[in-house]
Structure formats: C-alpha cells, structure tokens
Amino acid sequence: MTETHLITDELLLSYAAGAVEEPVALLVATHLALNPLARSRYRRLEALGGAMMEEIEPTPLRQGALDAVLARLGEPEALPARAIRLPAAEHGPQSLIPRPLRDYIGDDPATLAWKPLMRGVVAFDVPVGDPATGGVSTQLLKIEPGRAVPQHTHRGAELVLVLDGGFTDLNGHFIRGDASVGDETLDHRPVADPGSDCLCLIVADGPVRLTGPLGWLTNRFWGS
C-alpha cells in the first residue's frame, strides 16, 4: 500500500460529513477498514475539521449513510446531520471480505451469484443503495490471474478498491487495501497480477466505455 493509492482527502471529508451516496460510503468505509495509511489520513483530517464533525452514536452504515444523504438533499449548506464513524480496523487473521462490505455480501465470495462479464472476468452486483435513483453501479469484479481488462474510459467517476490479489495500470500497482480514483480522463487497461484472482469492489457513476481497437464491438457486450 502506498500514499498514492488512497481515496482523496476531498472524498474522505465528504464521507466523514455523511455527504456521499451509500455505495461510495461503503467503498470508503471498507478502504478505511483495510488500509492503515487511509486511516491515519482520515484521523488527520478529522483533527483538522474537528469542529465540523460531531461525535455521535454509531449507526449502521447502511442506514446511516442513506439517511445522511437524504437529509442533505437540497440543503448543501446545512451542517452534516450525522457523521460516519471511522470503521474498526480489521485485526488478527483477516477475513477476505472485511466489514462493512461483509454486512452486504457475506464473507464467502464463492457463494455469490457471479455473472460472466467477459472472458476471464466475472461480476456480482452488490445490493446497495436504491436502484431507482439510478446512475451508480456497485460491483464486485473477479479477474483471472494475468488477465487484462480491455482498455476503457468512464462516463464519470470510478472508484476501485482491491480486496484480493492486485492489478497494474498506468497509475501503478494496486494491492489489497489500495484504492484507485478515476474519472472520464482516465483511460486505462488494468492487468491482474499473476498467481491469484484479482477481487475488486468498484463503484462507478456510469458504464465504462471501451476504447481499445475492438471497443466498438465489445461495448455492446459490456453494456448489457
């Protein structure tokens, strides 16, 4: 894990203020649970912005995050209705799926209803947030060792958190606990590490757009 593979300060602050959508809160909280560097960054921001972040009774993420978003809709100037606590660090023999993600999908990825996305890549739609609000997709992706995800860009923000294995793209090498923050300017071709599956949690504003030589062909496939 390195300092360059962390969620941005801006996003951490929004998370702390309860001002992000539930899928984003889930990814950030899981990142914080896994990554000591992210936790110390969060604590530093918390100290800086202490006045802004009131201590409150802990609430389950699922309920708290959604309530906070609903409470703030239409009143961006308002003080945060509630803050989200720093999730507990995972100690000892770590579960592959740390809290809080475990609360959503359980602790055994093998039991999930994976669907094939492309050769060597399967996906699982994480049940989080309100599908009716649309737009945000939350998926687990499992990529075979050494397999490349085709070159693509994004229609909006893309947050990737590595849960197992690792991948490399133009921004470097990402391992368990690392996060990648991309937007429509990121055009990348992640390649999974050899040796083990790369398991990632991905929250994206919209579908990806393939940009490789066969992008026009495979876009239809990916978009389904």
Ligand code: ZN
């Ligand atoms: Zn991407």
